[in-house]
Amino acid sequence: MTAQEVLRSGEVMSREAANIWIRASDHALPELLAAARAARDRFKPGLITYSRKVFIPLTNLCRDYCGYCTFRRDPGEHGAHTMTPDEVLAVARAGEKRGCTEALFSLGDKPELIFPEMRDTLRSFGFRSTLHYLEAMCDLVLRETNLLPHPNPGLMSAEWITRLAKVSPSLGLMLETTNLSLLAAGAAHDNAPDKLPARRLRTIEEAGKQGVPFTTGILIGIGESPSDRVDSLLAIRDLHQRYGHIQEVIIQNFRVKSGIRMQHSPEPGRGEMLRTIAVARLLMPEMNIQAPPNLSDPDYEQLLDAGINDWGGVSPLTPDFINPERPWPHLDDLERRTGARGFELRQRLPVYPEFVAKAMNRSELLSSKLSTSAGDTGYARRAA
Numbered sequence: 001m002t003a004q005e006v007l008r009s010g011e012v013m014s015r016e017a018a019n020i021w022i023r024a025s026d027h028a029l030p031e032l033l034a035a036a037r038a039a040r041d042r043f044k045p046g047l048i049t050y051s052r053k054v055f056i057p058l059t060n061l062c063r064d065y066c067g068y069c070t071f072r073r074d075p076g077e078h079g080a081h082t083m084t085p086d087e088v089l090a091v092a093r094a095g096e097k098r099g100c101t102e103a104l105f106s107l108g109d110k111p112e113l114i115f116p117e118m119r120d121t122l123r124s125f126g127f128r129s130t131l132h133y134l135e136a137m138c139d140l141v142l143r144e145t146n147l148l149p150h151p152n153p154g155l156m157s158a159e160w161i162t163r164l165a166k167v168s169p170s171l172g173l174m175l176e177t178t179n180l181s182l183l184a185a186g187a188a189h190d191n192a193p194d195k196l197p198a199r200r201l202r203t204i205e206e207a208g209k210q211g212v213p214f215t216t217g218i219l220i221g222i223g224e225s226p227s228d229r230v231d232s233l234l235a236i237r238d239l240h241q242r243y244g245h246i247q248e249v250i251i252q253n254f255r256v257k258s259g260i261r262m263q264h265s266p267e268p269g270r271g272e273m274l275r276t277i278a279v280a281r282l283l284m285p286e287m288n289i290q291a292p293p294n295l296s297d298p299d300y301e302q303l304l305d306a307g308i309n310d311w312g313g314v315s316p317l318t319p320d321f322i323n324p325e326r327p328w329p330h331l332d333d334l335e336r337r338t339g340a341r342g343f344e345l346r347q348r349l350p351v352y353p354e355f356v357a358k359a360m361n362r363s364e365l366l367s368s369k370l371s372t373s374a375g376d377t378g379y380a381r382r383a384a
């Protein structure tokens with residue numbers, strides 16, 4: 001079957017066809033996008049979702065040095081900070097007042113392994129490791145507020161997935177890429193040992209074995225080829241086919257920021273972004289495909305034309321600490337632009353409706369909070 005026939009048939013795209021279409025010319029792009037939209041409208045009709053969240057940057061110390069990262073700091077560097085429990089709770093409570101249902105915990109990967117200062121900070125809080133502290137903060141937010149935690153702490157062992165899944169309905173780790181050569185000297189993942197693709201795939205697989213709803217995705221424009229993008233998407237699809245636990249696949253685009261190692265690297269163009277999203281949709285037509293609107297401003301609604309069905313976490317309160325120069329759109333604007341393309345914008349929880357059942361019964365506290373937050377259909381319960 002040719003790539004054109006695959007598009008017309010509505011069948012799942014093959015690796016071979018994906019490798020052709022991810023390089024589609026501008027001339028062929030409308031045909032690809034139309035096929036992706038048809039697949040999205042067949043499996044995810046009418047609704048575009050988002051999660052109303054607060055961003056909790058628990059610590060920006062990190063043992064990795066990714067070339068595109070503006071978030072991480074070394075101890076003593078300007079802006080280096082590990083949040084106290086009071087700070088965590090203050091942000092979560094402020095989010096609760098603004099109708100948020102997700103506390104997104106973003107943090108560097110195991111900074112205590114290389115920084116004695118982080119070990120001291122953790123000791124002063126009464127914890128042995130960043131993951132122990134994260135677990136306690138997820139528990140605190142779950143107990144004290146109506147927010148549901150969604151941690152993105154980097155690599156996790158089987159034991160830590162079990163522990164964190166008791167205090168959060170879903171977990172996340174971006175695969176980013178399967179391209180091993182990006183760990184070479186001078187490349188995007190130089191001096192970033194936690195970005196070894198095999199280790200990230202192992203974490204995602206372990207979550208699958210335990211049936212934990214999981215968010216992952218790819219990062220485009222960091223030195224990988226179009227074929228690498230296809231390989232990465234297929235690696236995610238393969239794990240989902242085996243375990244059925246990937247609740248969403250994020251397609252994130254690299255944006256240049258001043259002060260990063262990759263500040264002179266080219267950004268992926270809009271066409272590349274649209275092609276990648278469309279191919280992702282056609283490789284896994286029934287899955288949730290997300291792209292963040294703030295990284296595609298000012299014309300972010302174009303992402304809808306490529307087949308996404310989710311905008312990801314959008315905060316009415318906290319900036320995107322990972323991309324601080326790119327504010328999230330105002331929720332009214334998001335609703336207006338989504339509506340102009342013919343969709344209803346619907347607030348979901350950090351765990352997608354079809355995965356709520358998987359998150360239940362991991363702990364009494366989590367089950368009771370989930371029952372309170374989720375409406376009959378599994379989306380965020382609407383305010384009375």
Ligand code: SF4
Nearest residue numbers: 062064065066069072
């Ligand atoms: S992207 Fe994540 S792992 Fe890489 S340096 Fe930044 S915080 Fe650390």
